[in-house]
Amino acid sequence: MKYVDEFRDPELAKATLAEIKRITTRHWVMMEICGGQTHSIKRFGLDQLLPEEIELVHGPGCPVCVTPLEQIDKALAIASRPDVIFTSYGDMLRVPGSGRDLFSIRAQGGDVRVVYSPLDSLKIARDNPDKQIVFFAIGFETTAPANAMAIAQAKNIGLTNFSVLVSHVRVPPAMHAILGSSANRVQGFLAAGHVCAVMGYWEYPEVAEKYKVPIVVTGFEPVDLLQGILKTTQMLEAGDYSAENAYTRAVTFEGNKPAQEIIARVFKECDRKWRGIGTIPMSGWCLSDEYTEFDAESRFDVSAIAPDESPLCIAGQILQGLKKPPQCSAFGTLCTPENPLGATMVSSEGACAAYYRYDSIDLPQGD
Numbered sequence: 001m002k003y004v005d006e007f008r009d010p011e012l013a014k015a016t017l018a019e020i021k022r023i024t025t026r027h028w029v030m031m032e033i034c035g036g037q038t039h040s041i042k043r044f045g046l047d048q049l050l051p052e053e054i055e056l057v058h059g060p061g062c063p064v065c066v067t068p069l070e071q072i073d074k075a076l077a078i079a080s081r082p083d084v085i086f087t088s089y090g091d092m093l094r095v096p097g098s099g100r101d102l103f104s105i106r107a108q109g110g111d112v113r114v115v116y117s118p119l120d121s122l123k124i125a126r127d128n129p130d131k132q133i134v135f136f137a138i139g140f141e142t143t144a145p146a147n148a149m150a151i152a153q154a155k156n157i158g159l160t161n162f163s164v165l166v167s168h169v170r171v172p173p174a175m176h177a178i179l180g181s182s183a184n185r186v187q188g189f190l191a192a193g194h195v196c197a198v199m200g201y202w203e204y205p206e207v208a209e210k211y212k213v214p215i216v217v218t219g220f221e222p223v224d225l226l227q228g229i230l231k232t233t234q235m236l237e238a239g240d241y242s243a244e245n246a247y248t249r250a251v252t253f254e255g256n257k258p259a260q261e262i263i264a265r266v267f268k269e270c271d272r273k274w275r276g277i278g279t280i281p282m283s284g285w286c287l288s289d290e291y292t293e294f295d296a297e298s299r300f301d302v303s304a305i306a307p308d309e310s311p312l313c314i315a316g317q318i319l320q321g322l323k324k325p326p327q328c329s330a331f332g333t334l335c336t337p338e339n340p341l342g343a344t345m346v347s348s349e350g351a352c353a354a355y356y357r358y359d360s361i362d363l364p365q366g367d
């Protein structure tokens, strides 16, 4: 398959690995931002093949994992209402709230439907005028354009029975939060290629310069990841603290301008809480003033919900690169994909799920 097979070429991967080994002179800690990259790294065993001086830690770029518990609990409360059809991407249905998940709401008779596009929710709204249709609009810069388009379309056609529970987050403020922490270990970033396909990487040079870390836009196939790691290592070894693009077949510096424009029209920047991490200033998108009529939180008045997180879950530390999944005392014992305590064990992009799936022979080490 063009644009995939050549980036899984074993000979190219071996040559890139050899070059990483050749130039590495000391220990470096790099963070891959995206959970999809974490899964590729574990799936292809790249972390085992790298020289031991290169340590990969796993970033917060898993939208399901960082959606705050109170937003999940609000989704559960809204989805429980008999007048509501609740629509969501499939990943969210098994994410535990304070004791239940959307699957259990559906098992109890709630009308919870998986959609593959927010536009599917608009069709459901048109087909069910006597019901309120709520779409769970979560995710990073990647899903924001389609979600924004659906909201704009709802306004254009005058839909009054459609609303969105918004929990959008942005990558650059998370980078600032990680790098600005006194506990930070990250010395270089592999930026998420699909996020940059939308947003470009014009926001990153300032981050790289401020914190003295190289940032390399990186794809998702094994050779993509190794090339991103090689570029980051070259820059670290040379003391080059800038932003570079190792995913040129999909990403430009400016990004997708029409997509950025629809985001800017429908959303505005706001403070956002990240599950396990806490509130990061101006790290999210909320509905802009022109579109507040589509805000499910005010339509259903779910502001008083108080969440109850498992005290065992250290997902917040994992998502900041401070710990790895086997260091959680519940990993593989109290917390498994079948009985998850945290979202990082559920999501197809979650770091705990990646370690459980691909490193299942590892025994939990505890704290």
Ligand code: SF4
Residues within 6 Å of the ligand: 312, 313, 314, 315, 318, 325, 328, 329, 330, 331, 332, 335, 336, 340, 341, 342, 343, 344, 345, 352
């Ligand atoms: S193993 Fe489970 S409880 Fe531990 S950090 Fe991961 S999701 Fe949380």
